[in-house]
Amino acid sequence: MHATLRTFASLKSAAAVRREVLASLVVFLVALPLCVGVAVASGVPAELGLITGIVGGLVVGALPGSSLQVSGPAAGLTVLVYEAVQQFGLGALGALVLAAGLVQLALGALGFGRWFRAISVAVVQGMLTGIGLVLLLGQLYTMAGRKAPGSGPAKIAGLPGLLSAVATDRAALTAFAVGAGTIAVLVLWKRLPAKVRVVPAPLAAVALATAVTVAAGLDVAHVEVQGLADAVRPPGLDDLGALGSVAALGTVLAFALIASAESLFSAAAVDRMHDGPRTDYDKELMAQGVGNTVCGALGALPMTAVIVRSSANVQAGARTSLSRILHGLWLLLFAVLLPAAIGVIPLAALAGVLVHAGCKLVPVKELGPLWREHRGEAVVLGVTAVAIVATNMFEGVVLGLLLAVVKTAWETSHAHVATRELTGGRLVVTVTGNATFLRLPKILETLESLPKDKPIELDLTGLRHLDHACRTALENWAERHHDAGTEPVLLRPMAEKAGIPA
Numbered sequence: 001m002h003a004t005l006r007t008f009a010s011l012k013s014a015a016a017v018r019r020e021v022l023a024s025l026v027v028f029l030v031a032l033p034l035c036v037g038v039a040v041a042s043g044v045p046a047e048l049g050l051i052t053g054i055v056g057g058l059v060v061g062a063l064p065g066s067s068l069q070v071s072g073p074a075a076g077l078t079v080l081v082y083e084a085v086q087q088f089g090l091g092a093l094g095a096l097v098l099a100a101g102l103v104q105l106a107l108g109a110l111g112f113g114r115w116f117r118a119i120s121v122a123v124v125q126g127m128l129t130g131i132g133l134v135l136l137l138g139q140l141y142t143m144a145g146r147k148a149p150g151s152g153p154a155k156i157a158g159l160p161g162l163l164s165a166v167a168t169d170r171a172a173l174t175a176f177a178v179g180a181g182t183i184a185v186l187v188l189w190k191r192l193p194a195k196v197r198v199v200p201a202p203l204a205a206v207a208l209a210t211a212v213t214v215a216a217g218l219d220v221a222h223v224e225v226q227g228l229a230d231a232v233r234p235p236g237l238d239d240l241g242a243l244g245s246v247a248a249l250g251t252v253l254a255f256a257l258i259a260s261a262e263s264l265f266s267a268a269a270v271d272r273m274h275d276g277p278r279t280d281y282d283k284e285l286m287a288q289g290v291g292n293t294v295c296g297a298l299g300a301l302p303m304t305a306v307i308v309r310s311s312a313n314v315q316a317g318a319r320t321s322l323s324r325i326l327h328g329l330w331l332l333l334f335a336v337l338l339p340a341a342i343g344v345i346p347l348a349a350l351a352g353v354l355v356h357a358g359c360k361l362v363p364v365k366e367l368g369p370l371w372r373e374h375r376g377e378a379v380v381l382g383v384t385a386v387a388i389v390a391t392n393m394f395e396g397v398v399l400g401l402l403l404a405v406v407k408t409a410w411e412t413s414h415a416h417v418a419t420r421e422l423t424g425g426r427l428v429v430t431v432t433g434n435a436t437f438l439r440l441p442k443i444l445e446t447l448e449s450l451p452k453d454k455p456i457e458l459d460l461t462g463l464r465h466l467d468h469a470c471r472t473a474l475e476n477w478a479e480r481h482h483d484a485g486t487e488p489v490l491l492r493p494m495a496e497k498a499g500i501p502a
Contacts, residue, residue, distance in 0.1 A: 016319070023316035024326030027070055030200040030312045031327060032334065034357075036223060036342060037350035038073040039301060041139060042081040044090060046223045046342055047231035049073045050335045051300040057328015060291040060303070065284025067277055067321045069263075069270040069310035071291055073301040075357045076127075076262050077255070079134045081301060083392055084251050086150070091299075092242050094235035098296025099243055100255035104289030107256070113264060113281035120404035122377040124265055125363055126384025127258070127397050132361025133389050135354055142351035143179030144172040145221055152389035175220045175348040182209045182352030200312065202353050209349035223350070225343040228335045233299030255292075255302050258397065263288050263305035270307070273314045308357075376407050406438075415439040415463075417446045426455045432462035437469035447477055455487040460494045 031053050039049025049072075056071030084096055107113070137155040141148035144166050149155050165172045182205045189201035213220055242248055267279040284305075291303050313323055334341075371378040384400030413436035419429050427450060435443065450456060458478055460466065471493075478489040 017322075019317050020320060020322040021326060023313055023318035023323035024330065026200065026316040027309050027313045027318075027323060027327040028330040028334075029203045031070070031072055031309050031331065033202040033206045033345075033350065033353055034075075034306075034308070035073055035331065036345065037353050038075055038078055040223060040347060040350055041075075041078045041135070041142070041354050042073075042301060043085045044081070044093065044301065045226055045231045047226065047228050047335065047339075048300045050228065050331055051231065051298055052295050052303050054328045054332045054335070055291050055294050055298070055300065056303050057324055057326070057331060059294050059328075060287050061321055061324035061328055063283075063287035063290060064280065065287040066267045066270060066279040066305065068274060068314055068318055068324070069267055069279075069284075069305045069307075070313050070324045070327065071263070071288065071303045071305045072309060074259075074262060074304040074306050075135055075354060075361070076131050076304065077259060077302055078354075079131055079138075079388075079392075080251070080254055080258065082138075084255075088242060088248060088251070091233060091235065092239045092248070093301075094233055094296045094299035095239040095243055096248065096251055096255060096296070097292050097300070097302045098235060099252040100259065100302060101289045101292030101294070101296055103252060103256035104260055104292060105286055106289075107260065108282050108284075108286030108289055111282055113260075113283075113285035120377075120380065120401070120408075122374075122380040123384055123397065123400040123404050124261060125366075126381040126400050127261075127388065128361045129363065129381065129385035130388025130396055132358040133385060135358035135361070137389075139351040139354045139358065143176050143348050143355065145175040145348065146172065152391075156389075171219065174218055175346075178209050178213060178218065178220055178346050179348040179352035179355065181212070182206065182349045183356050185209075186353065186356045205353060206345060206349050209352070210345050213346050213349075214344060218346075221347045223342050223345045223347060225339055227339055231299075234297055235299060254397075259292065259302055259304040260285055260288065266305040266307045266310055270305075270310045270314060273311060276319060376411070380404050380407060409436065410438050413438045413465075415443055417443055419446075419450070424455075426457065427451075428457045428459060430459045430462055431474075434465040435460075435463055435470040435474075436465070436467045440470055440473055443470070444473060444477065447474075447481070450481070452481055452483045453486050455490070456481070457490040457492065459492045461492055463494045466494045 035049035035053040036046045037049075039046045042049075053072040060071045081093070085093055088096065134152055134155075137152065137159075138148040140159070141155070141162060144162055146162060146165060149158050166176045167173070185205035185208055186201050189197060189204060212218070243252065264281055264284065267281065267284055271278055288303065288305065295301065295303055316323070318324070367378065370381070380400060380403050383403055384396055387399045388396030390396075413434045415431060415433040415435045417429065417431050419427060421427055429447065429450065431443065447458075458474065460474070475491065478491045481489050
């Protein structure tokens, strides 16, 4: 409330208010087709996407954190939501989202918001790439009016059959043409004159596809509409009780962590677009938690801050949070006053919008430079993306995080082994750097190649770090390496460097 009052107080002129209103209309026009499209792709009623967009504007928009980024249903969670609905049912979705919101609130209150910035960028890019590929593969089937297979590998295996259906079935070809035309408008829109581009590309593409299907009388599937009030599904006691299963808790954590990471990465990107107040990450995380708690109570989709809508907000000239609050109001008025307008939208057109969004999530132009300059990061990105396609979102991200940790540990555990021979034949072996179990095979290989009939001094005082596995292995080697009658290996442990007895 205080943040909202400060927002209104900062609007000192009619021109400032007009600027915020115009920006809110731009964001509304961008958000409308995306809210509906994400909901349909998630396997839930279209109105649930609008409810999440409304909450993102009216509730989250009025809370402190980031003043310019806009929240709503995101393509990045489409795959996870679809899997959750298939596994637990539509009724349980609200309970899962509500619990995820409470987790976000707790993380924000405990000051974890800033730590999300420590997540490997390669994992985040891999997550978005994997989401983009799954979204692309799934929506290609929707574009042809076909039901998509359940798993990523099955979607890939079914592509030849899908192409055959499009080539031989007139209904599939018609629907696919509508989707392809929508994608063409999205791709070519940025090349049109600036006066035309005042209308956001997603809205123009969907509107044109809808107009063509109506004018030509094309027999294609449309969005099913049931009304905003009928779409609200507060979770019941049975739905809340289902949260006790391990699978449900895993889904809750996946919702919370992925939505939080996407929101806070979006906040960092939005901060680079403007010169206004910087994001308070903990407050923004709590704002997202409040939003998801409300969405869960209404049985709607989970929300994140969305970079597409946020960048449109900044580029439209917004300076305060009033624009994002008003965009939620416009969504509410549209859903209440013009619900029938949703029912004329072809599903293939929305699928085309999401295929285009999925393609944009794959950083094709960045992959080449990343492979040449940071090959390890490219491997993490690729493995995360492939794992998401092959398994699911949660397992893919966990695997990516583990791989990123292992990669970092490997890169930081540099241990160098140097050998020099003193007068009298004594060998001095010096180990420097960070000796961890990851480098242990190479270290032992070097040490075991040394002659056993010469006196050896193993100097570890140059090490910055020596883990337990390495210490134990090196001590065992020192005890057993020498031949009978040869001086035992003299071990100068790491502790002696600081004058501490080993």
